[in-house]
Amino acid sequence: MIVTGSNQKRYTEDDIRDALSLAEMRSTVLFNNESQIVVPVNHPTRKHFRALGQPSKAKLKGDPHDTNHDRCIAYLENFLKNAGDSFEIVTFVPRFSAYIHKETGRPAASKGESKTYELQPVFNAIAGSDYRWFTGPSARVIYPDGSYIESDLCGRATATFYPTRLKPNIVIEVIRSHPPDFDTFERLVELSKNNTFVLFFLIPENDDNSVESQFNRAWRKHRLQLRVSFYLMDGMFYEAAVHIPDSGINRRAVYEQLVSGVLNTVRREALSPDEYKATRSSFRTITTEKASKP
Known part of the structure; x- marks a missing residue:
C-alpha cells in the first residue's frame, strides 16, 4: 500500500x-x-x-468546473485577497415601482416609469473579520450522504468559528456557458439559509477576454466594491434587490423558473462593460449615471 x-x-x-x-x-x-x-x-x-474510519464516498454534485471561466475566478480571487477586510457587496436597487412580469418572471417597471437603478451596500466586511478565500477542493462543502459541491470561489471570516449575519460566508458562482444544475442549485439554496451569501457572477459566453458584465463588476473605490444583480439570501432568490418568489408547484419547477428561466436568460444577455456602454442607449434598462460611471 x-x-x-x-x-x-x-x-x-x-x-x-x-x-x-x-x-x-x-x-x-x-x-x-x-x-x-x-x-x-x-x-x-x-x-x-x-x-x-470509512472510505470517502464524496461525489460531486453538478458539472466539473468549466476551464473557460477560470480566469474570471482568478481575477475575483486576486481582487478579494488583496482587499483583506476592505470590501463590500452592493446591489442595484430599483427607483421604480417594481412588479414581477408574468411572462418573463423578472422585475418590470410600472407603466410610465423608466427602469433606473441606484447602488446600495448589502454587506460591509468588518475590520478584524479576517476574510480568507478558497477555490478548488478547498472550497468544497461535504454533505452527510457523501456528496459535495465545489463552488468557484468561497470566502469565510476566519475570526469567528461559524458564519453570522454580520460575518457571513460568501459563495460566488461564475456563470458563463451554463447555470448551476438542479442538485447544485438546491444545495446553494440550503446554504443561503445559514448566513451564507450566494452570488451569481455572470460573464459573456462569447468573449474570451471579459471577466465582468453589465450585471456585475469588481470595482475598486476607497474599498473594493463587488457589484451584483443576482443572488440568494435566506433561501430567497433576488434580482436587483427585488425578491422573485417561487411560483413552481415543486422544487424542480422552481428550478425551471429561476435557473432555466431567469439565470439562463440573463446569461445569454451578458455583455462586456465596453459592449454594454456602446449599446446602452438602445437598452430599456439604464443604471443611473452615478452608479454606472466607469
Missing part, C-alpha cells in the same frame, strides 16, 4: 522497517488513496497500515 503524509511524502510498508522513516511517519498524518487516515503498525513480523 502507498500512503501519503500531510508532509506530502509517500510511504509503503517497507518504510515501517526503517527507524528514521517510521519516526517521520509518526510526526505526520497519513492518508490512503481513499482519503482514510491510516496509522503504521510496527508488527514484529507483518508491517502494515491500519485504516481508520
Whole structure:
C-alpha cells in the first residue's frame, strides 16, 4: 500500500522497517488513496497500515468546473485577497415601482416609469473579520450522504468559528456557458439559509477576454466594491434587490423558473462593460449615471 503524509511524502510498508522513516511517519498524518487516515503498525513480523474510519464516498454534485471561466475566478480571487477586510457587496436597487412580469418572471417597471437603478451596500466586511478565500477542493462543502459541491470561489471570516449575519460566508458562482444544475442549485439554496451569501457572477459566453458584465463588476473605490444583480439570501432568490418568489408547484419547477428561466436568460444577455456602454442607449434598462460611471 502507498500512503501519503500531510508532509506530502509517500510511504509503503517497507518504510515501517526503517527507524528514521517510521519516526517521520509518526510526526505526520497519513492518508490512503481513499482519503482514510491510516496509522503504521510496527508488527514484529507483518508491517502494515491500519485504516481508520470509512472510505470517502464524496461525489460531486453538478458539472466539473468549466476551464473557460477560470480566469474570471482568478481575477475575483486576486481582487478579494488583496482587499483583506476592505470590501463590500452592493446591489442595484430599483427607483421604480417594481412588479414581477408574468411572462418573463423578472422585475418590470410600472407603466410610465423608466427602469433606473441606484447602488446600495448589502454587506460591509468588518475590520478584524479576517476574510480568507478558497477555490478548488478547498472550497468544497461535504454533505452527510457523501456528496459535495465545489463552488468557484468561497470566502469565510476566519475570526469567528461559524458564519453570522454580520460575518457571513460568501459563495460566488461564475456563470458563463451554463447555470448551476438542479442538485447544485438546491444545495446553494440550503446554504443561503445559514448566513451564507450566494452570488451569481455572470460573464459573456462569447468573449474570451471579459471577466465582468453589465450585471456585475469588481470595482475598486476607497474599498473594493463587488457589484451584483443576482443572488440568494435566506433561501430567497433576488434580482436587483427585488425578491422573485417561487411560483413552481415543486422544487424542480422552481428550478425551471429561476435557473432555466431567469439565470439562463440573463446569461445569454451578458455583455462586456465596453459592449454594454456602446449599446446602452438602445437598452430599456439604464443604471443611473452615478452608479454606472466607469
